[in-house]
Amino acid sequence: AQKITQTQPGMFVQEKEAVTLDCTYDTSDPSYGLFWYKQPSSGEMIFLIYQGSYDQQNATEGRYSLNFQKARKSANLVISASQLGDSAMYFCAMRDLTGGGNKLTFGTGTQLKVEL
Amino acid sequence: DAGVTQSPTHLIKTRGQQVTLRCSPISGHKSVSWYQQVLGQGPQFIFQYYEKEERGRGNFPDRFSARQFPNYSSELNVNALLLGDSALYLCASSPGGVENIQYFGAGTRLSVL
Numbered sequence: 001a002q003k004i005t006q007t008q009p010g011m012f013v014q015e016k017e018a019v020t021l022d023c024t025y026d027t028s029d030p031s032y033g034l035f036w037y038k039q040p041s042s043g044e045m046i047f048l049i050y051q052g053s054y055d056q057q058n059a060t061e062g063r064y065s066l067n068f069q070k071a072r073k074s075a076n077l078v079i080s081a082s083q084l085g086d087s088a089m090y091f092c093a094m095r096d097l098t099g100g101g102n103k104l105t106f107g108t109g110t111q112l113k114v115e116l
Numbered sequence: 117d118a119g120v121t122q123s124p125t126h127l128i129k130t131r132g133q134q135v136t137l138r139c140s141p142i143s144g145h146k147s148v149s150w151y152q153q154v155l156g157q158g159p160q161f162i163f164q165y166y167e168k169e170e171r172g173r174g175n176f177p178d179r180f181s182a183r184q185f186p187n188y189s190s191e192l193n194v195n196a197l198l199l200g201d202s203a204l205y206l207c208a209s210s211p212g213g214v215e216n217i218q219y220f221g222a223g224t225r226l227s228v229l
Contacts, residue, residue, distance in 0.1 A: 004158075033215060043204055045159070045220035052215065091158050095216070101172015102216055103149060104208075106158030 002027050002096045006107035013082045014115055020067070021077040021110045023092030033095040034075040035104065036066065040088045048090075051075055082114045118143065120221035122207050128227045129197050137192040137224045141209030147171075148190040149218060150182055153204040165190055166212075194226075202228045 003026040013019040025034065036048040051059045051066045059066040067076040079086055089111050093104040121140045129135050141148050147166040151159035161174040165184035184190045188209075194201055204225050208218035 035217070037220070042222060043206075043225070044222040045206060045208075047217055047219055050215055050217055093158075096161075099172065101149075101161070101164035102147070102210070103161040103164055103172055103174070104151075104159070104218060105161070108158055 001098065002029075002032075002094050002105045004092050004094050004105055004107035006092055006110050008110045009108075010111045010113070012113050012115060013079075015084060016081055018078060018080045019082055019112065021079070021090050021092075021112065023075045023077065023107060025073050025075060025092075025094050027073075027094065029097070034066070034068070035093040035095070036064070036075075036077045037091045037093060037106075038086075038088045039091060039109070045091070049077070079112075084114050084116070087112060087114045120207055120209050120219055122205075122221035122224050124224060125222065126225045126227075128229060130229050131197055131199060133197050133228075134193065134195045135197060135226060137194075137205050137207075137226075139190045139192070139207030139209075139221060141188050141190070141207075142211075142219055145209035145211050145219075146188055147210045147212060147216075148184055148188065149208045149210070150190070150192045151206040151208065151220075152176070153206060153223070155203070159206055162192070197228045199228050202226060 034051045038046045092107045096105040149164040150162040153159040163182040164172040204223045208220045210218045
């Protein structure tokens with residue numbers, strides 16, 4: 001079964017600093033996809049970045065980058081130059097094709113607070 | 117372009133009642149998925165529909181049902197509501213393809229009293 005583990009329930013970072021949010025995963029599938037989503041207090045899940053298991057390079061999207069270490073089964077999100085608006089819950093997720101359907105299995109999330 | 121839209125945004129029901137939640141996908145997306153997010157947890161998969169057919173179902177009781185219409189919009193129905201059904205219900209649409217990124221709506225907050 002697919003499993004996503006996020007061990008940091010909460011993180012603090014100062015504005016303009018970089019922060020790394022940890023994510024490890026477990027799967028027996030040779031082909032898989034990893035996602036990061038941001039969830040502000042309003043509730044909407046906002047897609048940030050995607051990494052395919054066969055992608056040779058780490059994914060980047062603006063201030064977001066994914067530090068993909070396949071052998072360690074980790075897919076950490078790096079946010080550079082943090083802004084106050086980055087304060088939110090962040091979820092790591094994996095594509096899960098088991099049992100039918102193309103669904104996402106989510107971790108428990110990390111609450112990020114950006115401080116002045 | 118409009119994103120995924122869900123209605124209503126908030127809903128209060130009492131135990132035993134039935135509820136219908138609605139979702140309109142991003143234009144061109146043929147797949148719709150439903151997730152339940154209980155406070156303090158990550159979303160849990162309920163259903164996926166593609167081209168009006170159920171493609172996957174999560175570990176939820178038969179009180180939960182869904183359908184997808186010819187215009188790819190979708191409804192989630194929950195019968196005989198329990199207090200534990202109180203949650204944020206998220207709808208996501210996806211275009212298919214290799215990455216098949218799911219884009220979420222703002223959700224419907226259901227409170228069961």
